[in-house]
Amino acid sequence: MEPLRTTDATQIDFRKKFDLTDKVIVITGACGLVGRAFCEAVAQFGGVVVAADIELANPIQFASELAARNNTKALGFVLNVANRVSVEALKESILSSFGRIDGLVNAHQNKTHLKFEPFESVSDENWDTVVDVNLKGTFLMCQIIGCHMAENGGGSVVNIPSTYSVVAPNQNLYKGTSLGCPAAYSASKGGIDALSRYLASYWATKKVRVNMITPHGVWNNHEVQFEENFARFSPMERLSYNHEVASALIYLLSDASSYVTGDNMKVEGGWTVW
Secondary structure: OOOOOOOOHHOOOOOHHOOOOEEEEEOOOOOOEEEEEEEHHHOOOOOOEEEEHHHHHHHHHHHHHHHHHHHHOOOEEOOOOOOOHHHHHHHHHHHHHHOOOOOEOOOOOHHHHHHHOHHHOOOOOHHHHHHHHHHHHHHHHHHHHHHHHHOOOOEEEEEEEOOHHHHOOOOHHHHOOOOOHHHHHHHHHHHHHHHHHHHHHHHHOOOOEEEEEEEEOOOOOOHHHHHHHHHHHHHOOEEEEEHHHHHHHHHHHHHHHHHOOOEEEOOOHHHHHH
16 A cells, blocks of 8 residues: 655554554464464454464464454465475465465474584584575565565565574573574574565565564573573563564554565564674
8 A cells, every 4th residue: 555645644543554454464383482473463453364384283273263362364274384385375275265465474483403403413404404494485485475465566574584693692591501592593594684685675666565573582481591591691681572572563564664674673672782
C-alpha cells in the first residue's frame, strides 16, 4: 500500500499502521521458542499465519490451536526449508488456500546438535547441516516466497541473523555451563545478514522490504550458571523473553515501518554497545 502523501500527521491513524488484518504471513520455525511468539503476535494483530516447521514440531496442530485461540485463520505446513521441492509445495499450498502472500518471516535455525562440538573437531557433515538449514533455507524461502511477493505487489521479509553475526561470542559466557556456540552457526547467520542487505537493495523498487531482527539470550529455562554469567555481560543484566522479540516483528511486518528496509533491529539488551 502506498503511504499517504502528506506532512499533516493528524491525517494518520497511527494505531492502524500496526494492523495486520487479513495479511498472509509465512513464518518458518513457527513452533520454536521465538517462532511461537511470532505466530501469536501476528495472529493477535489480525494476520493470517502460515505456520511452517518440521514434522516433529507438529505445525498443523499448532496452527489449528492458534486459529481457535485468536479467532482467525491459520495454516500449518510440514516443511524442509533446505529442500526446494518442499518450499515450492509450501508456496502452492498458501496460494491455493489464501490466494496471496504478504509477509515472510524466516525464524528457522539449526545449531543444537553442535552445542558441545569444538571448532577443531567439526565435521563436514555437521557444518553442512547447519549451513543448509540456516543459510540455504533462508535463500530458498526468499527466492521462492520473496520473489512471488516481488512479482505480485510487494510485501515484507524479516530474517533472523544472530548477535554472533554482529560480534563474536564471548567465550567467558559459557564458563561453568554445558552450553556453547558453534562456528557454523555464526558463519551461517553472518550469511543471512549479508543476504538480507543484498535483497533489501535488490527488491526496493519492487515494494518488498527486507529487514532483520537480531535477538540474543532468549530465556528458555537456562542453567543458573549461564543466567548469572549472562547478567554480568549484559547492560540490562538479564536474559530476554520471546515476547519481547515478537513485538519488534509487528513493526517490521506492518505499514508502521513503510520506509524501513535493510535494517537490523537488535533486540539484545545492549549486548553489542560495549
